[in-house]
Amino acid sequence: MKKLSVIMSVILLAIALVAVAATEDSMVIPGVEMLFRDSENLKLIEGKRVGLITNPTGIDRNFNSTIDLLAGHPACKLTALFGPEHGLRGDFFGGDKVGNTTDSKTQVPIYSLYGSGAKAPKPEHLKLLDVLIYDIQDINVRPYTYISTMMASMEEAAKAGKTFIVLDRPDPMGGNIVDGPVLDLKFKSFIGYWTIPYTYGMTPGELALLYNDEAKLNADIHVVKMSGWKRGMLYNETGMPWVPPSTHIPRWDTSIYCAITGGMGELHTVNEGVGYTLPFETVAAPWIDGTAFTAELSSRNIPGMKFRPISYKPAYFEFKDQNLSGTHLFISNPREVKPFLAGLHIMDAINRMYPDKKMFEAGGRVSAFNKAMGTDQIRQWLMEKKPVMEIYAEYQKGLQDFMKRREKYLLYK
Template structure:
């Protein structure tokens, strides 16, 4: 194993001494790195994996801060899905080129089949620094960009430094099925639960050891982060992580509606002002749906009847109705269980309207990490039965996960 957990914790405690009080805001790994640990890359050529979320508390971008620090020899930018500056739509190929702001070369991580940095990119760097805000869901690509960079770094003898950031779900709850090998993809490259309950730094440590990536890895921890924190409690500004996750509420809900959106007959608020925060269609009785779902008393979430007309995407210019999710406590919220409960309700209440598009089954199953959830919903099983079915593998993951947790 290429890290010492006590030394990681020591880094965090050293920095927290300079914070004004126990209730101070969270300091990201990037802020800690710039304040204390730039000596780690002295004399090294550095490549940076980032996007618009790589900012400090004053909204200054990581690339600009590293380049202007005088302590970091930044030689390349590595662009994930959506691009360095966030101007590329989901799923679209990200091109390389020159970054207009810094003048640095950009090498794409979302244009090659395996999403790994090219030999040309790796030849320009000795160290890869990763600094991207994530949303805590397995079906989000940024963590898999990190995993692919780690694999490439291991093969090329390069070092990876992860600048840790909060998991908006609190890095507290593990929920959902562990991906089956048949369904591994770039929205689930390794077998972890839908909601994995770790920060990106902790997940990097887990993948490096448990999946035997074995790169030379360093994680720069945050200061003042505690498990179960909501985003609002971190004291940090939110920068949209992708075009349809503009707010913390959208981030909380992504893992609870993202797979539902793949069915093809439901709106999840994309195309309106509440992306990923709704489940709606012309045929849903909003009042009845909200009442039924609230009766389940799912942890950390309430449902409100909602009516809207999407400006684009599913049901464009049609009046639709359904429920809006309001996550009241992300530290206990179970997104995958919630998503399954919504699907079970709709399957039972609207069996002739909930139509599973055969062309979309593959992406739904890849997003879920298994076909068993879809099949169980269609068969009429309850959400509790389905959640019980993934508990054994999820518990095994949780036990392994515990070895890599940095924060209390």
């Protein structure tokens, strides 16, 4: 009996070990963990002074901060920290000025890369380090400024002859959602830094390789790849914890909603859920009839989308403390949705149903909207009431060319 008990214990232990191994194999391991797991990767920072561009999303699967992992590792010396929009700790509202300070835990100086006059590490800061590391979760939306911070920092690293390392992270949308017009460089800004579509379907590491090559930076770029991530894998399938990259991206799928409504939010003529409990998931205003508006959107059979009427009162931002009516967006199939196309349908419906509200002019934000779109043609076509599918057809050639451009930089199949 005792012998049988021992055998059963061994069998159960073996099953448990297999289950743990299977779980590990099925999970995505982010670049930050692969940096320390792989001896070849670790050589990139051994004996080096390291600078780190990060925010709260820079963590491993056990919520250990990349800051703390580097600060506590004997292979390198963490000498500088750089915070993007929203700050190193993610405690600033979008667009707010972020100042320089010191990290209370590590006593490492923090230099702001947003609202401080600097959009990338300055030459005097780069003198403090040998290697510049980037570790931030992206959301696959061009106007979201973290990729602009990355590209501007790559430029400065190249000028200073510093190694630039990207600790790679997943595209939460799965790496296949490529939609919207390719940016025209006449509209280049910090919410549109390079000639990529509105959603580009690339990880930060892949995008860094593309930019380094196409912009002819000749930077010493190294991408520490993830393990286990495959194209088509949505963020909720990775097994990785989601940490909001900014205040209004609380869940992984908010990235898709942001790609749908974030652009029109630049106009400040409707509320897209910011200031309410559903950031980027609603479109509402005091003058919208939610029932009629929802019926119109539902009749358009927008791929991967459903809608319901909603009424609410935002606590801050556009139409603060006013009663609003509009529609609540639902992504019914995240693999079918075309975010930019869905946004075009919504803006077109508003413009046709409420022409007197002058959606594209009333907020006085024409320039910001055009920069977000990467062109002035989208606004012009919508104001002319050009059919949405004709607008969609207009930017397909640019998308097809981009798909060919990006192919050789894809690290994951």
